[in-house]
Amino acid sequence: MSESTPLRPNSPEGRDVASVIHPLTNLKTHLEKGPVVVTEGDGVWVTDIHGKSYIEGMAGLWCISLGYGQERLVEAAADQMRRLPYYHLTNHKSHSPVIDLAEKLLEIAPVPMSKIWFANSGSEGNDSAARIVWYYWSAMGQPERRKIISHRQAYHGNTIASASLSGMHYNHASFGLPLDGFLHVTPPHHYRFAQPGESEDDFATRLADELDALIQAEGPETVGAFFTEPIMGSGGVIVPPPTYFEKVQAVLAKYEILLVADEVITGFARTGNMFGTTTMGLTPDMIVCAKGLSSAYIPISALMVNARVFDAIAAESDRVGIFGLSFTYSGHPVSAAVAREALAIYEDEDIVGHVRRMTPHFQGGLRELLDHPLVGEVRGEGLVAGVELVRDKATHAPFDSDLGIGPFCNQRAEDHGLIVRAIGDTISFCPPLIINQEEIEEMIARFRLALDDTWEKVRGEGLIAAE
């Protein structure tokens, strides 16, 4: 809520704290701080209940890629609701919206794919992928291949399996997670984890060796799959070094381990190609998509599986008698119709071309912030980026996390009318893909104000390395 507004019991803010549990929020702090109650959106802008407008520098939760006010998506939903608001896919039933969407996804898939499985969220998509990994290895007569490897700092969602895949402390702490058999390796973040003097290529080799050693130690016959985001989003927008995936994929191929690409953030033009898989040179067996698939206008996720996987699970379902994975809303016709229309908009409006044209302004503009005394690294691809604030630019030394420097900067950005997201002391940006050059410049100008405020605080409190 805005600083000047008290948290009155009958205000929307007061009613919120009295009734709503918020995800990824300190629930105790929220009782005092209250929410920003957002009422409407237009393009890249949102307005709160007090009439204050903000640039939505995060596309919500990395998702409203086509921005607010896309009437074509509204119409697609309304049309489909009138025609057939619900049907399911179980027991040999289907409907046109889901067939149209699956065909389109297979057509634009970045590597050859065989079939599409639908769910309602990125978490369910990854959860389904984990289940399919286990089913696949049962089909192959190797049911002991249940272990799944992903990265520390990865974010793959929040069902029990996808939270286990995630490598975030907050997904695991006090929940008794991860489940056994979910293993995590070092994130491919050169700035933070390279040894002194280590080149990007040497760092990539060391991480691939670490993966190989882990597989050897666990026993290759027990490892089923490796999950990765092409570019890690919620872990701090981590772009792996150029040769990282080539080396990792060589290790996986050696042991016939399945590769699952989590494209929940990177899918649908975010990185300047339709899929991050293309940008980062991956050849996954499965791809999980959500968020931008419907531009977040409606919940839906899609899991692409290749022929290697589909043929095996089809045979296994025949053996078991039925494919036992099911959601009531899998391939919901309204969600499918909206997603199909979103894919048409990506094409009609050449969103990939637009992202490529905007990338130099966005990435270049953010990199100009490297002249700021707080900014240690700016990283990203296309229209997703992270700006890491550090205590000492020479040594990359971070601030003590208890100081909450990133969250402070995040709050100051909000005060200046810009919504970003602090991941520790990395401030992430993921604006709607339809953002224009002027809006990018405005977004960065507002962020510089927040950086200056943060600099004033850390200097005032003597928190920086000696100047």
Ligand SMILES: Cc1ncc(COP(=O)(O)O)c(C=O)c1O
């Ligand atoms: C890479 C990635 N995978 C999976 C998820 C989970 O998606 P959802 O929140 O739709 O369940 C997210 C959400 O931020 C994500 O960023």
